[in-house]
Amino acid sequence: MSYEPVIGLEIHIELATKSKMFCSCSADYFNKDPNTHVCPVCLGLPGAMPVANELAIKLTHLIGLALNCSLPLSSKFDRKNYFYPDLAKGFQISQYDLPFTQKGSIEISINGQNKNIGITRAHLEEDTGKLLHSKVNDKNVTLIDFNRSGVPLIEIVSEPDIKSSEEAKAYAQKIQQIVRYIGASDADMEKGSMRIEPNVSLRKVSKGQASSVRELPSYKVELKNINSFKFAAAAIEYEIKRQSELLDKGETPAQETRGWNETKNQTVSQRSKEEAHDYRYFPEPDLPPFVFNQDYLLELKKELPDLPDQKLKSFKDLGLSDYDAEILSRSKDLAVYAMGAIKAGEKAGITAKKIANEIINKKPDINNILPAKLVAKIYQSAQTSDLSDDELTKAVEEVLNENPKAVTDFKGGKENAFMFLTGQVMKKLGKKAESSRVRKILIEKLK
Amino acid sequence: MIDLQNLTIKEASNLLSSRKVSAVELTEAYLAKIEKYNPSLNAYLTVNKSGAIEQAEKVDKLFSQKAKLSPLAGIPIAFKDMFSTKGVRTTAASKVLENYIPVYDATVVSKLNGQNVINLGKTNQDAWAHGSSGENSDFGPAKNPYDTNRVPGGSSSGSAVSVSADLALAATGTDTGGSIRLPASFCNLVGLKPTYGRVSRYGIIAMASSLDSVGHFTKTVWDNALILNYSAGFDTNDATTSQSKVENYAEGIEKGIKGLKIGLPKEYLDGLDPETKELVKKAAGFLEKLGAKIIDISLPNTEYGVATYYIIQPSEVSSNLARYDGIRFANPRDKFGAEAKRRIILGTYTLSSGYYDAYYLKAMKVRRLIVKDFTDAFEKVDLILAPTSTGPAFKLGEKVDDPLSMYLADVYTVNINIAGVPSLNIPGGFIDNLPVGIQIIGPNFSEKLIYQTAFAFEQETKFYERTPSI
Numbered sequence: 042m043s044y045e046p047v048i049g050l051e052i053h054i055e056l057a058t059k060s061k062m063f064c065s066c067s068a069d070y071f072n073k074d075p076n077t078h079v080c081p082v083c084l085g086l087p088g089a090m091p092v093a094n095e096l097a098i099k100l101t102h103l104i105g106l107a108l109n110c111s112l113p114l115s116s117k118f119d120r121k122n123y124f125y126p127d128l129a130k131g132f133q134i135s136q137y138d139l140p141f142t143q144k145g146s147i148e149i150s151i152n153g154q155n156k157n158i159g160i161t162r163a164h165l166e167e168d169t170g171k172l173l174h175s176k177v178n179d180k181n182v183t184l185i186d187f188n189r190s191g192v193p194l195i196e197i198v199s200e201p202d203i204k205s206s207e208e209a210k211a212y213a214q215k216i217q218q219i220v221r222y223i224g225a226s227d228a229d230m231e232k233g234s235m236r237i238e239p240n241v242s243l244r245k246v247s248k249g250q251a252s253s254v255r256e257l258p259s260y261k262v263e264l265k266n267i268n269s270f271k272f273a274a275a276a277i278e279y280e281i282k283r284q285s286e287l288l289d290k291g292e293t294p295a296q297e298t299r300g301w302n303e304t305k306n307q308t309v310s311q312r313s314k315e316e317a318h319d320y321r322y323f324p325e326p327d328l329p330p331f332v333f334n335q336d337y338l339l340e341l342k343k344e345l346p347d348l349p350d351q352k353l354k355s356f357k358d359l360g361l362s363d364y365d366a367e368i369l370s371r372s373k374d375l376a377v378y379a380m381g382a383i384k385a386g387e388k389a390g391i392t393a394k395k396i397a398n399e400i401i402n403k404k405p406d407i408n409n410i411l412p413a414k415l416v417a418k419i420y421q422s423a424q425t426s427d428l429s430d431d432e433l434t435k436a437v438e439e440v441l442n443e444n445p446k447a448v449t450d451f452k453g454g455k456e457n458a459f460m461f462l463t464g465q466v467m468k469k470l471g472k473k474a475e476s477s478r479v480r481k482i483l484i485e486k487l488k
Numbered sequence: 489m490i491d492l493q494n495l496t497i498k499e500a501s502n503l504l505s506s507r508k509v510s511a512v513e514l515t516e517a518y519l520a521k522i523e524k525y526n527p528s529l530n531a532y533l534t535v536n537k538s539g540a541i542e543q544a545e546k547v548d549k550l551f552s553q554k555a556k557l558s559p560l561a562g563i564p565i566a567f568k569d570m571f572s573t574k575g576v577r578t579t580a581a582s583k584v585l586e587n588y589i590p591v592y593d594a595t596v597v598s599k600l601n602g603q604n605v606i607n608l609g610k611t612n613q614d615a616w617a618h619g620s621s622g623e624n625s626d627f628g629p630a631k632n633p634y635d636t637n638r639v640p641g642g643s644s645s646g647s648a649v650s651v652s653a654d655l656a657l658a659a660t661g662t663d664t665g666g667s668i669r670l671p672a673s674f675c676n677l678v679g680l681k682p683t684y685g686r687v688s689r690y691g692i693i694a695m696a697s698s699l700d701s702v703g704h705f706t707k708t709v710w711d712n713a714l715i716l717n718y719s720a721g722f723d724t725n726d727a728t729t730s731q732s733k734v735e736n737y738a739e740g741i742e743k744g745i746k747g748l749k750i751g752l753p754k755e756y757l758d759g760l761d762p763e764t765k766e767l768v769k770k771a772a773g774f775l776e777k778l779g780a781k782i783i784d785i786s787l788p789n790t791e792y793g794v795a796t797y798y799i800i801q802p803s804e805v806s807s808n809l810a811r812y813d814g815i816r817f818a819n820p821r822d823k824f825g826a827e828a829k830r831r832i833i834l835g836t837y838t839l840s841s842g843y844y845d846a847y848y849l850k851a852m853k854v855r856r857l858i859v860k861d862f863t864d865a866f867e868k869v870d871l872i873l874a875p876t877s878t879g880p881a882f883k884l885g886e887k888v889d890d891p892l893s894m895y896l897a898d899v900y901t902v903n904i905n906i907a908g909v910p911s912l913n914i915p916g917g918f919i920d921n922l923p924v925g926i927q928i929i930g931p932n933f934s935e936k937l938i939y940q941t942a943f944a945f946e947q948e949t950k951f952y953e954r955t956p957s958i
Binding site for chain 1: 571594
């Protein structure tokens with residue numbers, strides 16, 4: 042029996058705002074002493090109330106625009122009620138039926154083949170605290186660090202349009218790239234500022250059935266605890282294999298949450314459907330609903346920087362290969378740098394291809410070498426390499442004839458005379474020449 | 489020796505600023521009365537003795553330096569135990585928070601502290617503000633000073649008792665469904681439920697966030713208006729506070745009510761206890777005599793108020809109480825009392841998937857209709873006059889075993905919270921020597937007009953002058 046994987050991704054990304062989502066504590070919690078970035082609000086103390094971080098909402102809107110989502114004019118926060126020790130208030134402030142952005146899509150590319158992946162929604166919520174399992178006075182204890190509690194978190198939910206681990210990886214990397222381009226987050230999987238949760242199920246494929254009318258499978262397996270693209274791909278591969286074996290036996294895989302165990306290289310059951318939460322969502326009464334106006338949304342569009350696809354296209358328009366364009370547009374910083382260098386190169390008559398080669402092969406330190414300087418360097422070496430050995434030899438011979446005294450001095454042991462002769466050759470050439478080549482020919486002729 | 493009994497804030501403020509009485513003397517007089525009467529009245533859960541004296545000493549020093557101080561400087565007041573007070577135990581009258589000491593002040597507490605009020609202590613209440621009699625307190629009920637066999641009304645029971653028995657010059661409260669107005673009615677006090685969003689809720693233990701209003705009790709209307717001058721206003725820590733301008737509510741309070749149109753809603757009078765109805769009609773007569781025009785009006789969705797309230801309120805309660813898990817602070821959850829558990833179960837049910845549409849969503853739709861009732865009414869009239877309670881204070885234990893009849897004690901107050909509009913209870917007279925209040929309801933942010941009307945009524949009737957003998 043053959044099956045078609047049906048995969049959707051939930052991606053959580055922490056936004057790089059200065060303060061937390063609903064209080065003024067610093068959101069920069071990574072590697073800080075436990076419970077040092079806390080206040081009554083993010084600790085959920087009695088009476089404390091949330092106030093929404095406007096920058097986080099703006100970044101969510103920008104990400105939504107970048108994902109080609111629509112931005113509804115009215116939106117609100119809701120309470121998602123559940124109990125867990127790392128959840129200070131006993132509920133998470135999230136968004137239920139009116140997210141800030143919804144219904145978009147992005148294009149991924151695999152081996153030159155493009156494919157659209159639908160985005161269901163991108164909504165804003167707050168992160169939870171962190172549990173630390175450790176030992177105090179020889180007793181096993183669980184400690185809670187609330188530094189992460191209340192850090193703004195965007196959840197991007199894809200449509201179940203993904204058909205392979207390769208596509209899932211490409212999609213997640215594209216999301217990471219876009220978010221980084223906007224400067225909304227470092228989206229670092231290892232630090233946990235980006236987290237991927239794939240939903241995987243399989244459907245039977247029968248001949249002659251149009252893919253678009255196929256129904257979704259009756260079950261769904263949610264994969265958690267994944268902290269790299271590699272593991273995401275491995276976990277999906279593992280699930281496809283596990284589920285198809287079950288289906289081959291005539292069994293339906295259980296609807297459940299499974300975690301990725303990186304030492305065993307397999308997914309492990311964590312929670313079954315029977316234990317699924319009823320989150321009892323209702324509108325957050327402490328935060329009035331939002332009404333945005335068209336002008337604000339139009340202004341936002343102007344603020345949206347060039348995105349990876351646009352940069353890629355501009356590099357291709359300059360005649361660069363798909364390969365070169367892809368590498369140069371991987372990060373916004375590199376893309377901006379390369380474009381700057383190409384513009385500067387144009388004036389000096391250096392081709393885009395030549396500059397792309399220099400950047401891709403020699404990997405200059407783009408934080409310290411200005412694009413103009415890089416172009417000057419390329420120009421220099423271009424000039425010198427144009428010089429033929431014949432031209433050089435000719436110049437050396439002329440200089441030796443014109444300066445008999447210096448030649449005598451050199452032969453008499455005066456090192457300075459050699460320096461003088463080198464200088465004279467360079468002067469005669471009128472352009473920069475590689476001094477090593479000049480010296481080499483001079484020594485030959487002086488023998 | 490100056491008589492320090494039964495002062496108003498206005499009188500006490502004059503004594504302090506003319507330095508006939510020091511803040512320490514005044515504070516000590518109140519602390520002495522608290523020591524004497526609190527064991528029988530149970531108004532205070534925590535007396536802030538040393539803290540109060542310390543604050544009073546500071547105020548006296550400021551007076552001696554001829555500092556320019558507000559009329560509230562040196563005025564001894566009490567805070568309902570829902571208000572977070574830095575360093576002073578705050579229990580919400582629940583055993584869950586029996587030992588909880590806040591690390592921060594509620595916005596209203598710091599605003600009033602900024603005016604140099606004296607914090608006498610924290611007052612008794614129904615635990616988590618769940619109740620209409622004060623009997624749901626985990627630390628025993630407060631008693632009505634007019635008859636200690638009767639309830640003072642709740643949930644802000646101790647606050648009402650403290651002012652009524654002259655154990656404080658004013659006290660703060662919270663009003664989610666009548667928790668300020670009902671005890672004010674039972675204790676012959678002026679009690680304000682301001683417009684939703686007029687006074688910050690930050691730092692006040694949340695009961696039902698979309699309904700909670702933060703107000704206060706005083707003996708007189710002028711005193712009440714004065715406090716709102718300092719407690720009201722936009723707060724960057726409470727996103728639901730309004731940016732609309734805070735008026736000087738005491739200024740021009742004597743303006744009078746000539747030509748004012750005051751509505752009398754028939755739904756609040758049909759079926760009302762005859763004696764209370766008589767009292768309300770009499771009140772209307774006084775207002776008419778003062779120059780107002782009384783107009784019969786209708787608030788057609790009134791009958792759905794209590795049902796709507798008992799969906800929305802427990803839903804929010806169930807979520808707001810979730811943080812009391814005993815992990816970061818406070819006692820474990822088994823310390824919750826029966827009423828809190830009842831509301832957690834009710835609210836969890838009404839928000840559950842499959843029931844949400846039938847209960848919560850439906851209640852929110854009815855809420856819009858009730859809001860519209862008031863909006864429509866205020867097209868025709870400037871203010872509305874209504875009873876606050878079905879009658880005078882009931883007896884301790886009378887309703888405690890019947891939650892539904894206890895819930896119905898709020899029948900005349902909950903709709904005002906559902907609509908979010910302001911309402912002020914003022915003394916309306918006496919039935920069998922027990923005080924009964926009336927309420928003046930206005931459109932959003934009409935507190936100034938309400939105070940002017942209440943002041944005119946008060947000057948005409950002087951019901952506040954009749955104090956309990958304790």
